[in-house]
Amino acid sequence: MLEKRILERIINEALESTADFAEVFAESTMQNTLSMQDSALQNAKTNELKGVGIRIAKGHKSVYGHTNKTDEASLISLTNDLKTAFPGDRVRETVTLGELRHGKNHSVKIYPDTVDVSKKVSLLKRSDKSARLYSKDIKQVNVSYMDTVQHVTIASSEDIYVKDTRVRTRLGINSVASNDKDMQHGFNGPGGSYGFEFYDKIDVEEEAREASRIAVTMLYADECPSKTMPVVIDNGFGGVIFHEACGHSLEATSVAKNASVFSGKKGEKIGSDLVTAIDDGTIPNAWGSANYDDEGLSQKRRVLIDKGILNSYMVDQLNGKRMGEVSTHSSRRQSYRFAPTSRMSNTYIDNGESTFDEIIENTEYGLYARKMGGGSVNPSTGDFNFSVMEGYMIRNGKIAEPVKGATLVGTGKDALKKIDMVGNNLLRAQGMCGSVSGSIAADVGQPTIRIASITVGGRKEDAS
Amino acid sequence: MNFKPLFEIAKKTGFEAVQVKYSDSKSIDLEVFKGELDKHEISDSQSLTIEGIYEGKMGKMSTENIDESQFEKWVEKLKESAQAVESKDPVVIYEGDSSYKEIDGVYSEALETLSVEAKKKIVFELEERVRNADERIDISEAFYSESSKHVRLENSKGLTLEKRVNHAVLGAHVVAKSEDDSRSAFDYIQSNQPQDFDTEQLIEKVVKRGTSMLGAAPVESGKYDVIIENRTSASLLGAFLSMFKAENVQKGLSKLKGKLDEPIAETTLSLVEDPFMEKSPKSTGFDGEGVATYKKSIIDKGILKTYMHNLKTAKKEGVQSTGNGFGGGISPTNLFIEPGNKNLEEMLEDMGNGLFITSLQGLHSGTSAISGDFSLQASGYTVENGKLQKPVSLITLSSNYLELLKSIDTIGSDLKFTFSYLGSPSLRINKMSVSGK
Numbered sequence: 001m002l003e004k005r006i007l008e009r010i011i012n013e014a015l016e017s018t019a020d021f022a023e024v025f026a027e028s029t030m031q032n033t034l035s036m037q038d039s040a041l042q043n044a045k046t047n048e049l050k051g052v053g054i055r056i057a058k059g060h061k062s063v064y065g066h067t068n069k070t071d072e073a074s075l076i077s078l079t080n081d082l083k084t085a086f087p088g089d090r091v092r093e094t095v096t097l098g099e100l101r102h103g104k105n106h107s108v109k110i111y112p113d114t115v116d117v118s119k120k121v122s123l124l125k126r127s128d129k130s131a132r133l134y135s136k137d138i139k140q141v142n143v144s145y146m147d148t149v150q151h152v153t154i155a156s157s158e159d160i161y162v163k164d165t166r167v168r169t170r171l172g173i174n175s176v177a178s179n180d181k182d183m184q185h186g187f188n189g190p191g192g193s194y195g196f197e198f199y200d201k202i203d204v205e206e207e208a209r210e211a212s213r214i215a216v217t218m219l220y221a222d223e224c225p226s227k228t229m230p231v232v233i234d235n236g237f238g239g240v241i242f243h244e245a246c247g248h249s250l251e252a253t254s255v256a257k258n259a260s261v262f263s264g265k266k267g268e269k270i271g272s273d274l275v276t277a278i279d280d281g282t283i284p285n286a287w288g289s290a291n292y293d294d295e296g297l298s299q300k301r302r303v304l305i306d307k308g309i310l311n312s313y314m315v316d317q318l319n320g321k322r323m324g325e326v327s328t329h330s331s332r333r334q335s336y337r338f339a340p341t342s343r344m345s346n347t348y349i350d351n352g353e354s355t356f357d358e359i360i361e362n363t364e365y366g367l368y369a370r371k372m373g374g375g376s377v378n379p380s381t382g383d384f385n386f387s388v389m390e391g392y393m394i395r396n397g398k399i400a401e402p403v404k405g406a407t408l409v410g411t412g413k414d415a416l417k418k419i420d421m422v423g424n425n426l427l428r429a430q431g432m433c434g435s436v437s438g439s440i441a442a443d444v445g446q447p448t449i450r451i452a453s454i455t456v457g458g459r460k461e462d463a464s
Numbered sequence: 465m466n467f468k469p470l471f472e473i474a475k476k477t478g479f480e481a482v483q484v485k486y487s488d489s490k491s492i493d494l495e496v497f498k499g500e501l502d503k504h505e506i507s508d509s510q511s512l513t514i515e516g517i518y519e520g521k522m523g524k525m526s527t528e529n530i531d532e533s534q535f536e537k538w539v540e541k542l543k544e545s546a547q548a549v550e551s552k553d554p555v556v557i558y559e560g561d562s563s564y565k566e567i568d569g570v571y572s573e574a575l576e577t578l579s580v581e582a583k584k585k586i587v588f589e590l591e592e593r594v595r596n597a598d599e600r601i602d603i604s605e606a607f608y609s610e611s612s613k614h615v616r617l618e619n620s621k622g623l624t625l626e627k628r629v630n631h632a633v634l635g636a637h638v639v640a641k642s643e644d645d646s647r648s649a650f651d652y653i654q655s656n657q658p659q660d661f662d663t664e665q666l667i668e669k670v671v672k673r674g675t676s677m678l679g680a681a682p683v684e685s686g687k688y689d690v691i692i693e694n695r696t697s698a699s700l701l702g703a704f705l706s707m708f709k710a711e712n713v714q715k716g717l718s719k720l721k722g723k724l725d726e727p728i729a730e731t732t733l734s735l736v737e738d739p740f741m742e743k744s745p746k747s748t749g750f751d752g753e754g755v756a757t758y759k760k761s762i763i764d765k766g767i768l769k770t771y772m773h774n775l776k777t778a779k780k781e782g783v784q785s786t787g788n789g790f791g792g793g794i795s796p797t798n799l800f801i802e803p804g805n806k807n808l809e810e811m812l813e814d815m816g817n818g819l820f821i822t823s824l825q826g827l828h829s830g831t832s833a834i835s836g837d838f839s840l841q842a843s844g845y846t847v848e849n850g851k852l853q854k855p856v857s858l859i860t861l862s863s864n865y866l867e868l869l870k871s872i873d874t875i876g877s878d879l880k881f882t883f884s885y886l887g888s889p890s891l892r893i894n895k896m897s898v899s900g901k
Contacts, residue, residue, distance in 0.1 A: 044548035048527040063504040068528045117548045226899030385826040385841035407839040457860025457899045
């Protein structure tokens with residue numbers, strides 16, 4: 001890790017220009033990944049990242065450079081290269097860094113780099129065995145495991161000098177069910193900002209069975225009809241709909257450039273009264289939590305939408321300058337290889353009052369999306385699409401036959417307004433979110449919700 | 465760095481063979497947004513991956529903390545990694561082929577020597593011209609992304625191979641706005657020759673892509689004859705690439721298992737891998753395992769001729785590696801559907817009525833590479849009497865990729881490559897299932 005003197009030297013060297021902001025992000029990360037297939041361990045890999053990212057800005061204009069030549073001379077040379085973007089006399093006084101602050105939350109009991117690889121292997125074996133025992137239709141199981149310990153030091157001209165350690169681990173079970181007609185898969189991937197103790201907190205066998213249950217259910221499912229209909233989206237990973245359709249459009253990354261459907265809508269009604277949405281990077285040990293954001297500001301809880309009213313965007317320092325707003329401490333990045341920008345942390349629709357049963361009973365005909373797959377959105381138009389990993393038809397207020405191949409298509413703006421029932425069973429689930437500043441850990445979440453009408457794409461001609 | 469001492473330490477520890485891949489990369493990324501330089505990033509990075517065979521198992525690690533003082537530690541880690549492996553799959557570190565093709569045109573001095581100021585000027589000009597091309601252009605962004613890479617592959621069996629490539633992408637992204645609608649679009653040129661960055665056509669295309677989509681709406685659900693645009697078809701191919709990888713075939717994760725030498729596509733369709741294409745950063749004379757690459761047809765006139773193999777899958781099946789061992793797995797170099805004779809205009813005319821699909825969204829989630837099924841959000845235009853008519857959005861196109869390959873009506877002549885060098889001409893498919901209104 002870089003010493004204080006070098007950090008100060010880089011910052012002050014950078015400010016020997018018309019720049020008014022300079023930041024150093026130094027990282028040292030150790031990742032372990034294991035994978036199992038055919039019930040045998042295939043790979044056990046370690047990956048070590050080590051590098052420094054330097055950002056220099058004037059107003060909202062910035063330049064970024066990163067390198068893994070981390071000796072003082074190389075870093076000063078990179079700084080000098082970067083600052084040529086802002087030629088001229090110095091505008092800021094000499095920066096002196098204060099006391100180093102350490103992140104203290106999200107404490108970890110068993111650092112994964114201290115755990116013997118054989119213990120990790122046996123975790124994968126348990127998952128594999130349990131997933132296979134679920135059904136004879138399960139023909140293949142892929143289990144993956146990852147842990148990462150990321151040490152960062154962030155120092156900037158904005159009186160920032162912090163150190164944080166982010167520990168995360170996740171297990172992924174992908175079960176494949178097949179017969180002579182079809183092949184379907186199911187995935188389940190629990191994770192958190194924990195050390196190896198995480199695997200004592202969850203029921204590993206049950207998590208593995210869940211992946212197989214989805215695969216087998218879908219193996220015997222009918223094709224989903226194509227039609228516009230009410231859709232009930234279940235709690236947990238169902239929150240991906242909000243993440244994709246609305247969350248990305250509330251990030252300053254697109255809002256600041258007026259490239260979001262929600263630009264300039266603060267204080268306005270953008271969703272149904274039932275919708276309150278939160279982005280909270282402080283939830284203890286949650287997958288998307290950290291002590292500090294990647295500009296060194298303490299993580300926060302942000303109420304994005306309050307009973308349908310747009311209350312807050314997710315803002316980083318530089319986009320804040322463009323928007324005339326202060327940072328909401330939402331800056332994140334995959335690693336030193338990426339300049340940071342505003343991103344989500346743990347984002348969810350908050351609890352409402354309906355029970356799950358009430359929501360189903362009040363739906364005459366529609367789709368029940370029990371497990372969602374992934375999806376994507378165009379932030380400038382809000383057009384989104386999601387695949388439904390596990391779906392069922394709802395007929396006469398009851399869950400009926402399973403259906404496969406369903407896709408939900410719509411726009412975030414419309415969907416938010418059409419949410420007409422919100423359950424009381426909030427649950428979060430883990431995902432990886434990819435965007436301009438790389439792939440980062442993010443929780444999605446929601447209680448069971450109903451969207452009054454949405455386009456469902458499927459392969460079956462409509463017969464109702 | 466001299467890796468001989470590393471090989472020595474590994475040998476003493478009991479390793480049968482060790483291989484290192486060292487890569488040194490530099491990049492520049494520029495982005496201009498509404499007349500301002502919005503992004504200027506530079507990078508200089510080195511990475512090292514090490515593989516070694518210990519008691520018949522392959523250990524693997526990678527690091528950016530590259531220092532000779534770490535040699536002992538690396539060997540320890542590598543041993544730990546190998547000992548954890550249970551798979552009985554064959555492991556190979558390759559002694560090398562007798563010759564490797566030298567490839568011209570993958571590294572350009574001209575790109576490297578063009579000043580950053582000159583590169584900035586290209587991007588600024590492009591953005592300004594896009595912005596002023598049409599009053600409905602509300603947001604305009606232009607970008608330039610350049611990378612150069614030097615790779616060295618070296619192993620304890622005496623093999624040393626090196627290559628240097630560079631490459632750049634110049635592109636523009638627009639949002640067109642009307643009173644009640646906004647639509648985004650982007651287009652790009654990729655090459656390693658500065659003179660290829662002719663922006664005239666690029667501007668025209670990207671502006672048209674954006675503005676002509678304004679007012680797009682779904683069509684009625686039903687069966688439609690469809691032309692999928694070249695680059696969109698190329699992206700769709702990317703979503704089903706794993707079907708052609710021997711690893712997936714051997715593990716029962718591909719529906720192409722047992723289909724070698726059988727017809728799997730329309731007889732006019734050939735899927736070709738050409739590792740020697742000029743100006744592509746994917747072009748190479750050797751793969752990541754040191755195997756000499758060669759040009760081949762994966763599908764030849766509808767018949768599946770080979771899967772893509774690396775050393776492991778080839779040994780398992782008793783065949784030769786096809787030179788597709790990259791990054792520990794299997795990947796193509798430049799892979800494309802061979803173009804036919806008809807240009808897009810002729811294809812539209814032949815079809816008469818139907819849909820022209822210019823974009824498919826959700827390729828990473830709305831597809832199953834195992835079953836081949838896809839159900840994807842699509843946009844494009846209606847085609848009436850051979851002409852593009854109304855813009856279309858929020859429809860879903862559903863089929864199965866293998867069924868699609870068998871039901872191709874016409875293959876166009878307009879081959880285009882994605883950023884990852886997967887290529888396709890425009891394809892016409894009849895009676896596709898579309899869900900809309």
